[in-house]
Amino acid sequence: MASVSVANARKNYGHLEILHGVDIDIQDGEFVILVGPSGCGKSTLLRMIAGLEEISGGRISIGGRVVNDVAPKERDIAMVFQSYALYPHMTVEANMGFSLRLAKAPKEEIKTRVREAAQVLGLEKLLDRHPRNLSGGQRQRVAMGRAIVRQPQVFLFDEPLSNLDAKLRVQMRSEIKQLHQRLKTTTIYVTHDQIEAMTMADKIVVMRDGHVEQIGSPLDLYDRPANRFVAGFIGSPGMNFVEGKISADGPLDFIAHGGARLPIPADVPAARGQDVVYGIRPEHLTIGPTGTHADVILIEPTGAETQISLVMGGATVVATVRDRLSLRAGDTLSISADPAKAHLFDAVSGKTLRL
Structure with missing residues (x-):
């Protein structure tokens, strides 16, 4: 050896x-x-x-x-x-x-x-x-x-x-x-x-x-x-990406180009108004009574899990859930992201903003 x-x-x-x-x-x-x-x-x-x-x-x-x-x-x-x-x-x-x-x-x-x-x-x-x-x-x-x-x-x-x-x-x-x-x-x-x-x-x-x-x-x-x-390369399905910027005023959040507002990690330095890409893995999106509105476009049951493709904030994202949900294309639901698991990438270089 x-x-x-x-x-x-x-x-x-x-x-x-x-x-x-x-x-x-x-x-x-x-x-x-x-x-x-x-x-x-x-x-x-x-x-x-x-x-x-x-x-x-x-x-x-x-x-x-x-x-x-x-x-x-x-x-x-x-x-x-x-x-x-x-x-x-x-x-x-x-x-x-x-x-x-x-x-x-x-x-x-x-x-x-x-x-x-x-x-x-x-x-x-x-x-x-x-x-x-x-x-x-x-x-x-x-x-x-x-x-x-x-x-x-x-x-x-x-x-x-x-x-x-x-x-x-x-x-x-x-x-x-x-x-x-x-x-x-x-x-x-x-x-x-x-x-x-x-x-x-x-x-x-x-x-x-x-x-x-x-x-x-x-x-x-x-x-x-x-x-x-x-x-995007590591993980299956891959990480979701939503383009937008950091809020210019109010709570320090991410605002997608399509208008959706998502919480950002507390330990990631980001300047107000900065153009960024928000990354979140499918298993870190949660469907529930509150959150950002999203439209269902595809449901793919795999047995143990179900992959749901949605349009959120002008971007297509995938959520992976273990529950057997009664959904069909065209439904609207609320979806939230775990900010502790989110990632922010510089919009130009693509590098992570996490220290």
Whole structure:
């Protein structure tokens, strides 16, 4: 196991700069997820750590050793790709042990490591099968097993679950997290799915357009987003945003462009008349006898919860409630926001106003 350090890492393709000086420190044994929309540079960064992409500037270190010019096979890492990349003519056992055979490891050692990895992944009864006789989840386990048998310092995962159906993704992300808890190997995982990031990571790195927007634990990012982008990207459904300004007189409240008046957090410095964006998560909106009037436009029951889309203060927002309410589109109701859970963002920079 080893720590990983990325210092001022840059990546250029000709005159086009993809990564703009990325800094990330990953501790020994941490499970870190790089998350962001397509094209943000997260997979490029992972491939640079693996040595599959050249670094244009900066430094990448694994276990305290700078690896900028070190070949991928000498970095002591193992990578699991989006595609399983299994050899169709080989059995599960042969696929898992292939890298060790290339390294000319003793046959008994190969057999022992493969059997140990198969036991961890629940593949003991599948070792004689070929990939064509396996389900998608089983193939992904084999790809993971091939990485495990190498006993690397660092595991790299590049969107490994994106080819699986929704139910299997939930199962596999649980298995990957449990695997990490058992092996305690430093893991860097790339995904565009913020639910995967929230449920699996010790630390999340949110990226956009080749920049790191924020680094922190899942709940840190959820409760204290640094800017509007992070606030909207982390959480499902995403945070609600209403544009407006701080009241010029009277109580220090937020006034939406559509006229709705909402309370603001007591610990957030805001100047009277300042243009801001009010952020509130769906679960922090409450339907009751008092509050701001809102018009229902859509009801989406999910079983345990119901998501209600409303027009409030000229903006469309979503409220998540656990009660079984008798509502339909066109109804008008009263909705209130918990000021202690609200966020204010600068209207121009998008940065949080919270100190």
